[in-house]
Amino acid sequence: MKIIIGNACEVLEQMKHCVFLKSALQDTLVFFFMSHSEHLGHWSQGLKSAMQDPKVQVYKDEKAVVIKDKYPKARYHWLILPWDSISSLKSVTREHLGLLEHMHAVGQKMIQQCPAKESLEFRLGYHAIPSMSQLHLHVISQDFDSPALKTKKHWNSFTTEYFLNSEDVIEMVRSKGKVTVNDHASELLKLPLRCHLCKQQLSTIPQLKEHLKKHWTK
DNA sequence: GTTCTAGAAC
C-alpha cells in the first residue's frame, strides 16, 4: 500500500503520472486537503480543465492545444495553450522561445482556416495580467461583435497596451530572457472607452457597441 | 474568469 499526502494539485499530479498507482488505486489511501484557493475546480483553473476536454478542443498537436474561448469577445476568439503546465508569462524564459513561436504559428494557422479571414482583422497576444492560470495566447478577430463583451475591463484588455502582441512578447523573451509588464498595467483597464479603429471616445458600453457597427464592412 | 445586484448616472 502506498500513501500520498499533499495538497490536491500535488496528489492529482502524482496520480496522473503514476501507472502503478492507477492499477493499485483500490489499495491506495489518498489524503489531501483541498484549500479553496488551490482547488482544481476553482474558476481560475478553468483553462486547465477545458484544454483537456476533447469536446472543446478545436486543434491539437504535440506541443499545444486550441480551444474556443468560452465567452468569446468577438466573432472569432481562440485560446492557444501549451500542454506543459506554464502558469503565466511570469514563468516564461528563453527555454520557452520555441514554444511561444509554435503557439504563434498555430494561431496563424487558425486564422488561415477561418472562413471570414478575408473580411476580418485578427490580433494575437497575451493579457498583461491574466485572470486564468495556464499560459494562453489569445487569437481574436477585431470586430469585437459579441454579447459576451460587456465591461470596460473586457474592452480595455483587448484594445489597450494591456494586450501584448505575441510578436512583441517573443522579441522581449529573445532579448531579455523574460517578460516584464508595465507596473501600471492594471490601470489601463480603467481608461475611457475608445474605438480601437478611429479612436473616438464613447461613454458607455452600449454606445461603444453601437459605434462599432459603423466599421463593419458587410 | 462570470454572476449578481446596489446604487450611480442619466
Place this chain on the structure above:
DNA sequence: GTTCTAGAAC
C-alpha cells in the same frame, strides 16, 4: 424610472 456600471463573491 430606466440604464448602466462596478465591486463582492467565504
